[in-house]
Amino acid sequence: MAAGEPGGLRGYSFRFLPQRPFPSLSAPETAGRLRQWSMLGRIKAQAFGFDQTFQAYRKDEFVMAFFKDPNVIPNLKLLSESSGEWITLGSEVRKIEAINVPCTQLSMSFFSRLYDEDIVRDNGHTVKCLDAFCDPFLISDELRKVLLVEDSEKYEVFSPADREEFLFCVFKHLCLGGALCQYEDVLSPYLETAKLIYKDLVSVRKNPQTKKIQITSSVFKVTAYDSAGMCYPSTKSHEQTFSYLIVDPIKRHVHVLYHSYGVGEMA
Incomplete structure (x- = not known):
């Protein structure tokens, strides 16, 4: 030593x-x-x-x-x-x-508000919106809007403290992806992958x-x-x-x- x-x-x-x-x-x-x-x-x-x-x-x-x-x-x-x-x-x-x-998060129910606020439909599909850019990310659905656009009406669904949580960070990183990211139309692949990585590391x-x-x-x-x-x-x-x-x-x-x-x- x-x-x-x-x-x-x-x-x-x-x-x-x-x-x-x-x-x-x-x-x-x-x-x-x-x-x-x-x-x-x-x-x-x-x-x-x-x-x-x-x-x-x-x-x-x-x-x-x-x-x-x-x-x-x-x-x-x-x-x-x-x-x-x-x-x-x-x-x-x-x-x-x-x-x-x-x-501090122990459950994926942390993200259930995405359904409650009609960001994701009951069938798991993300609600689409008009395409916009938040450089360098293309925003084509309400999920990415909630992640990136601070003046969007549903941004406050997650508080500043929520957004600092490691589970939220992992989820957001997966949703935004790399330079040629092909976005999912449904929420479950992001949630499942975030949960696996989180459990593996924490x-x-x-x-x-x-x-x-x-x-x-x-x-x-x-x-x-x-x-x-x-x-x-x-x-x-x-x-x-x-x-x-x-x-x-x-x-x-x-x-x-x-x-x-x-x-x-x-x-």
Whole structure:
């Protein structure tokens, strides 16, 4: 174990866990959907372990230690903008941003209001609207309008706090997709895929006192900078280019969910 203050910058050491499967992304049905949404080959989940007690209030130290760790640097994958190939973090990280992402939702009933507000019909089909652009996204139904258009009449169906929830973020990312996204006409593929990914990444346990299921993971949306500027998840900022660190403090695992906006695998 590294010397230094427990939980401090020198305190954490990490190990890559390449054998950890993420069936939510590798299942054939999910792969087919990700291909349709232009995300296949551009989205990845990875797992790392760490060796000390995680303290959420010291998240910045934890995330900086992660990006500087000799077992993370050669294994953490990102997409090269020039070649389109998967590469590893080549440069020295000088600064990080780690934004707390609330993660409290335990049920997909969180999205039932989409039916209640006639954004989605009872048969699961999304309600269509006149085509409009919210750069770079085409809006052709009420679902995308609720996700993107702040002055639309039903935008407030989800409160600002709702929109920060990790489950909402995953769902929204899937709905918006990649550069050549072919949108679904029905809601269920988005809900099913979001649920699979969420369950794959987030840890829960039964509270010994209340016997209720509770989420134990902490989630952070992360950005890293080297001497030239932003280097991870990309050198260019885009709503659909993201990396989340999902920390399980009990198992001492970190799951990374990464996506880079662009044209996904076609064939």
